Amino acid sequence: MGNHSDGSPQHGSAVATAGQTEQAFADPGLPPHRLRLADTDPKAAKRAERQVTALFIISVIGTIVFLVAYFAIDLGHDSDIATIRLQNLLLGLGTAFAMLGIGTGIVHWAKALMPDHEVSEARHGIRSDEDREAAVKIVDDIIEETGIKRRPLIRNTLIGAMLVAPLPALAVFGDLGPRPDDKLRHTMWAPDANGKKVRLARDPDGTPIKAADVTIGSAFHVIPEGLNELHEGKLNEKAKAVVLLMRLNPADLNISPGRESWSYNGIVAYSKICTHVGCPVALYEQQTHHLLCPCHQSTFDLTNECAVIFGPASRPLPQLPIEVDAEGYLVASSDFQEPVGPSYWEREYS
Structure with a gap:
């Protein structure tokens, strides 16, 4: 058959053949955890807390701007285009700041203050009471790690922002008016009280x-x-x-x-x-x-x-x-x- 030790498919290292033992790789594990500035410097953590609070307050202000523009600016039949543009501008800015404030605040809170340790664990089904208690403990640990109990300023401003954020939607939906009922059944085509018909x-x-x-x-x-x-x-x-x-x-x-x-x-x-x-x-x-x-x-x-x-x-x-x-x-x-x-x-x- 000849000697194929010079790199032929039977002897070369480029192709694995049946019976060869695959080389095992060691699990590299998780990379070393890098501490953030807020983890080591209490002043930085306090500064991040104030920033998150400010973002939630901006969200509240944006909602208030929307509501003021929606209810305070009266658009009657004689409204000029400048008034309409002003209301649209304030409605847009109010909605943008309301949504961006609460969203950016939550993201900044998570990135700067919440624990960022990577965890790897085996997945298993929850079958026993002990497992359920462990799951409840995990939830409690998550709540504790967020620091929401230790940071009442963030907690209270977040609650306030979340409470007022739906108000613009409620105002818009409420302004759609009552159900039509029989209002769409009667039009100007009906003859008048004297029986005169409409042309x-x-x-x-x-x-x-x-x-x-x-x-x-x-x-x-x-x-x-x-x-x-x-x-x-x-x-x-x-x-x-x-x-x-x-x-x-x-x-x-x-x-x-x-x-x-x-x-x-x-x-x-x-x-x-x-x-x-x-x-x-x-x-x-x-x-x-x-x-x-x-x-x-x-x-x-x-x-x-x-x-x-x-x-x-x-x-x-x-x-x-x-x-x-x-x-x-x-x-x-x-x-x-x-x-x-x-x-x-x-x-x-x-």
């Missing part, structure tokens, strides 16, 4: 629309006539009452029983508010007769009473019943027959 008007100029103005394939963004004259609550009323008006070939419409009088010669009107999360449905595909919500791509089939054919929306767009008055103008014969806007779990459907 459909162009958005945004408020010009009434005649049926003759609506040609096949056209689409109008519509608001109730008189909306622009409101002095208070205009935006809230518009958010509920905006409508898309379109005209199709009447033969293309699949009308459910009971809705025969809700349209006029192929002219139909539907709520513009998507039933997913309330985004404005603003895109009309003339060839396919589809309405598209640009936020999450919910798609509604106009020929089938705006039934959902794609996307996350769970129900069709509410239809506004319309007719023509004696002067040829389009009017709403009644309010929507169901609440407009997004769906939610406590909502009742008609």
Whole structure:
């Protein structure tokens, strides 16, 4: 066979062969522990404690700035852009200092004052009462090592920062207002106390629309006539009452029983508010007769009473019943027959 002692696979040291003994390596263990300045110098430890306390106080101040900006700066209908920018600036700075203060303080506390010894131990399951008592002792040891009992200034400022930190979130969520209940069921499209019906008007100029103005394939963004004259609550009323008006070939419409009088010669009107999360449905595909919500791509089939054919929306767009008055103008014969806007779990459907 020949001599292969010159580095061949059978005799060379580059490849391990079966039967060879693997070389064992000694466990190097943990590296030597390096003491920090706060471990050896009481003044440095006290200085680090003051720094952590200051960071927690900064967090509290940031939360207070947020709350003051949120409640003290009144944004009315006549607020100028400078006031809005000031509030946004203070809200952002308040949130940043509130979160960064408490987060940086905890990190600095852990790095400068808490024990940093590395520990290696075998993992084992907790099965006996002795093991459970040992686990409780470990938790107690951790609490003791943090020094939270020996450092009341850090403990108290941390508790204070953690108590006030959620307040901005609570303020924002609370300002979302009460549940809609039946508020989304009533809009400006309802006839007045004398039975006068509301005309459909162009958005945004408020010009009434005649049926003759609506040609096949056209689409109008519509608001109730008189909306622009409101002095208070205009935006809230518009958010509920905006409508898309379109005209199709009447033969293309699949009308459910009971809705025969809700349209006029192929002219139909539907709520513009998507039933997913309330985004404005603003895109009309003339060839396919589809309405598209640009936020999450919910798609509604106009020929089938705006039934959902794609996307996350769970129900069709509410239809506004319309007719023509004696002067040829389009009017709403009644309010929507169901609440407009997004769906939610406590909502009742008609």
